[in-house]
Amino acid sequence: MNQLKLASILLSVFILSSCATKVEKVVTAPITKVEKPSKELVVSNAELSLQRAEEQWQRNGDINQRNQLLLEAAQDFQTGEQCVRSDIIVANIEPFLTKPFQKQYATLLKAECSLIEHYASGNSVELLKTPIDTMISWLSTINEPAFTNRKEVLIAHVAALHQRWDLASSVLAQQLNADSPLNNAPEHNLWEWFLKSSKQNKQTLANQNGLMQAYYSLANIIEDEALNDVSRQQAIAFWQERHPSHPLSVELPVDIQRYMEQNITKVEKIAVLLPLSGRVQAQGDAIKQGIMSAFFYRLQDIQQNNPGAPIPQLTFIDTGSDSTRFKSDEINAESLGQYDVIIGPLLRDHVNMIKDLRLPESMFVYLNRTNNQDRGEIEETGVAKVYFALAPEDEAIQLANLMHSKQVETPILISNDSSISRRMIDAFNQQWLALNSVGTDDPFAATRLPKIVTFTDNKSLRIGITDALDVLQSQQRISQMSRLSSEVVHSVTRNRRDVDAFVVFAQPQEVELLNPIIEASISLFTEDTLPVFATSYSYQHQLNKNSIRDLRNLVFVDMPFLMPEQRRQALAKEVDSIWNNPPSTFLRLFAFGFDAFQFSEQMQQLAFFSHTELSGMSGKLSVNADREVVRQLPSALIAEEEITQTNAL
Numbered sequence: 001m002n003q004l005k006l007a008s009i010l011l012s013v014f015i016l017s018s019c020a021t022k023v024e025k026v027v028t029a030p031i032t033k034v035e036k037p038s039k040e041l042v043v044s045n046a047e048l049s050l051q052r053a054e055e056q057w058q059r060n061g062d063i064n065q066r067n068q069l070l071l072e073a074a075q076d077f078q079t080g081e082q083c084v085r086s087d088i089i090v091a092n093i094e095p096f097l098t099k100p101f102q103k104q105y106a107t108l109l110k111a112e113c114s115l116i117e118h119y120a121s122g123n124s125v126e127l128l129k130t131p132i133d134t135m136i137s138w139l140s141t142i143n144e145p146a147f148t149n150r151k152e153v154l155i156a157h158v159a160a161l162h163q164r165w166d167l168a169s170s171v172l173a174q175q176l177n178a179d180s181p182l183n184n185a186p187e188h189n190l191w192e193w194f195l196k197s198s199k200q201n202k203q204t205l206a207n208q209n210g211l212m213q214a215y216y217s218l219a220n221i222i223e224d225e226a227l228n229d230v231s232r233q234q235a236i237a238f239w240q241e242r243h244p245s246h247p248l249s250v251e252l253p254v255d256i257q258r259y260m261e262q263n264i265t266k267v268e269k270i271a272v273l274l275p276l277s278g279r280v281q282a283q284g285d286a287i288k289q290g291i292m293s294a295f296f297y298r299l300q301d302i303q304q305n306n307p308g309a310p311i312p313q314l315t316f317i318d319t320g321s322d323s324t325r326f327k328s329d330e331i332n333a334e335s336l337g338q339y340d341v342i343i344g345p346l347l348r349d350h351v352n353m354i355k356d357l358r359l360p361e362s363m364f365v366y367l368n369r370t371n372n373q374d375r376g377e378i379e380e381t382g383v384a385k386v387y388f389a390l391a392p393e394d395e396a397i398q399l400a401n402l403m404h405s406k407q408v409e410t411p412i413l414i415s416n417d418s419s420i421s422r423r424m425i426d427a428f429n430q431q432w433l434a435l436n437s438v439g440t441d442d443p444f445a446a447t448r449l450p451k452i453v454t455f456t457d458n459k460s461l462r463i464g465i466t467d468a469l470d471v472l473q474s475q476q477r478i479s480q481m482s483r484l485s486s487e488v489v490h491s492v493t494r495n496r497r498d499v500d501a502f503v504v505f506a507q508p509q510e511v512e513l514l515n516p517i518i519e520a521s522i523s524l525f526t527e528d529t530l531p532v533f534a535t536s537y538s539y540q541h542q543l544n545k546n547s548i549r550d551l552r553n554l555v556f557v558d559m560p561f562l563m564p565e566q567r568r569q570a571l572a573k574e575v576d577s578i579w580n581n582p583p584s585t586f587l588r589l590f591a592f593g594f595d596a597f598q599f600s601e602q603m604q605q606l607a608f609f610s611h612t613e614l615s616g617m618s619g620k621l622s623v624n625a626d627r628e629v630v631r632q633l634p635s636a637l638i639a640e641e642e643i644t645q646t647n648a649l
Contacts, residue, residue: 046076046085064102067093071105078181083113104142108150111138112181115157125161127434132161149178156193157182165196173209187247195219195611214243222256222609229264229604236260259608262384263361269313270600271336273344273354274367278321284346286586287367288316289579290593291343293571298601315339323349333357341600343367351387365600367592369628384607388599388629390592390618392420393427395535395633396505398557400431402635402647403501403533409436411501411533412468413452414461414514420537421505425452428503450503461510462517469499502532508540512550531555536633540584541567545641552640557633561591561617564636564643591617599629 053069056062070089077086090106090113097103114130121127135158142151152175160168169190176186194202194215206216221227221235236256243249252260272291275284295314302309320327336342337359345351346367355370364385403411413428415421429449436448453464502518504511514532536558543551560566562584575590576582582590595616599606606612606623613622619631635647 046073046080046082049073049076063096064099067097067099067102071102071109074106074109078109078113078116083116087113101144101146104144104147107138107141108147108154111135111154112150115154115182125163128161132158149175150180153178153180153182153186157189160189160193163196165193166198166201169193169197170201170205173205173212176211185251188251188253191215191248191253192611195222195609211246214239214246214248218248222605223612225602225605228266229262230266232605233260233262233264255608255610259604262604262608264604265340265361266310267312267340267363267601268310269339270315270341270343271339272314272316273319273331273342273346273350274316275321275346276316276318277327280321280346283589286589287346287593287596290590290595291597293575293590294594294597298597312340319345319347319350321347323347326350326353333359336362341365341603343596343600363600363603365596365603367596384603384627386599386603386607386623386627386629388592388596388621390588390631392424392535392537394631395537395557396424396427397431398633399503399533399535400428400435402555402557403503404432404435408501408533410498411450411503412465412499413450414465414502414504414506415452415454416506416510417454417456418507424505424535424537428505455506455510458513461513465514465517499530501530504532504534504538506538508538511538511554512547515550515552515554529553536562536584536588541587542581542583543638543643548638548641548643551638554638555635555646556638557635559588559591559618559631560634561587563634563645565645566617588618594618595621 049069049072053066053073056069057066070093074086074089077083077089086109090110094103094106094110097106111130114128114135118128118130125132135154139151139154139158152171156168156172156175159165159171172186172190172193175183176190178186182189194205194212197205202216202219205212218236218239221232221239224232227235237260240249240252272288274288275281276288291314299311302311317328317330319331330336331354336354336357339362341363342354342359343365344367345354348368348370351366351368351370354364354366366385366387367389369387369389369391413425415425432450433448451468453461453468455461455464502514504514506514511532511534518530518532530553532554534554534556536556539554539556539558539562541562561572566572575587579586595614595618598614598616599621602612602614606614606621607627610623610625613620615621619633622630622632624630634645636643636645
């Protein structure tokens with residue numbers, strides 16, 4: 001590399017020094033073990049190394065000496081939380097590195113900065129810019145003993161990104177003192193991964209490592225479903241007294257800190273706010289039936305297994321369906337302040353109105369979501385408030401993730417152009433672009449949206465599909481050939497071959513029209529079957545043989561309560577019998593209500609400890625950082641004669 005090349009590296013790095021974005025630390029609440037130089041001093045050293053590299057190169061032209069100085073500068077920039085500048089140096093000199101040590105050093109810095117920048121971005125693992133497989137290939141080239149510990153820490157983090165919690169926690173437990181930029185607070189990373197590990201791995205680590213025994217006992221307190229929240233707080237305080245010098249005791253993990261700050265009392269009175277009159281009365285009634293069913297199941301459990309346990313009082317209050325006001329005069333700060341838990345309301349405007357009452361001591365399971373900017377008070381009150389909603393956008397995002405995992409590349413979207421359909425398409429497209437733009441150098445990757453077919457009737461649906469598959473163009477070419485030839489032209493239309501799936505956002509009766517049209521539009525020259533993906537919006541569980549035949553190859557996501565396995569269980573049969581085989585919409589709202597009551601009983605644990613979850617009838621439920629209840633849904637395939645669950649919870 002000539003002097004001009006080196007000068008361009010130096011110029012690029014110096015220009016970025018004034019505008020580089022500060023990369024945040026990987027984890028919060030670091031536990032400082034040794035005194036380290038300030039970031040300003042470290043960056044200053046890096047800039048001095050750049051100057052020395054230029055001076056040495058001009059003086060003696062020793063490329064290895066110059067590369068070593070540049071790598072030291074890249075290391076200092078990384079230490080000073082300026083990975084952008086570190087990456088620029090590595091990218092420019094990597095092609096000219098010849099010594100194995102220097103090659104491995106550059107790879108190590110590159111891999112570490114990839115993770116540091118990913119953590120600072122706050123993005124999900126699907127949006128990791130450097131694919132995990134690529135990072136694994138990088139790590140396989142590092143074998144220098146000097147880098148062993150840092151490599152092991154990287155392996156732990158890559159394993160965690162792969163959700164290999166057992167491997168991640170086992171490896172990091174041996175590298176808590178490693179000098180790695182990813183080890184700012186390794187005890188807290190280890191705690192997070194340890195919680196998600198299998199019970200067997202937790203027990204094994206506890207037996208092998210004295211430090212991990214304290215982790216194990218604290219995890220048991222967090223996860224013990226037999227403890228109520230008052231007892232759990234007391235048990236955590238006792239654990240701290242027994243382990244006063246343990247890193248987790250000195251600096252409690254954030255989730256435990258917030259949990260301990262709550263003023264927890266026994267749940268004795270529960271209010272349920274639902275629209276039990278007006279235009280959305282039917283939805284309110286279905287949710288009410290689910291809540292009552294869960295309540296009675298709870299009473300039965302108390303009578304059989306714990307007769308001395310207190311029975312909470314359950315009160316239903318009608319909000320009405322007018323979004324501008326409440327129907328019941330009982331909905332005010334004074335009346336609602338007497339309740340320990342409030343489930344509801346359902347309408348979004350009603351949720352905002354209840355939030356304005358600012359009831360500091362009540363725990364809430366809101367049955368809808370508000371805008372993100374309205375959630376600031378959640379952390380201020382110290383009381384659990386969660387947002388539990390049947391949001392169609394969530395299902396569309398999950399469908400995009402499912403298709404991406406099945407390596408679908410060129411889908412066609414089919415929409416009935418309803419408001420729900422448009423919301424789901426927007427969410428799907430946003431996630432689809434994010435998933436397919438990661439790890440690619442294609443500048444146009446983020447602009448490729450799937451083609452959308454919008455229909456209003458059977459005719460427009462047929463025309464839209466054949467046009468999207470280029471069948472109409474094939475027919476036009478055949479027609480042109482027929483006109484040009486005096487002979488009879490024998491032909492079969494062809495469809496475009498790059499389409500590998502359809503995604504439908506339409507109602508069940510509309511979806512049944514799709515398969516015959518798709519099958520009729522596919523060329524006879526291929527035996528491939530194009531799958532059709534759908535959300536619960538497009539599925540209803542009461543299917544006859546003709547419907548199953550028309551919907552074969554449909555892959556959909558829906559609540560466990562609508563899946564064949566739960567349809568055969570006792571509760572589902574009771575619901576079908578009592579309400580005379582109700583439609584799928586009723587069952588979804590019933591399951592939503594049932595889970596809302598279940599959630600209210602475990603809300604503290606679920607809201608403050610993200611690894612805990614509730615296997616409910618509406619999905620596998622957990623709580624994210626925005627206090628939203630996340631529903632993980634199973635997927636199923638409609639085969640020739642039956643529905644087969646393909647992704648069990």
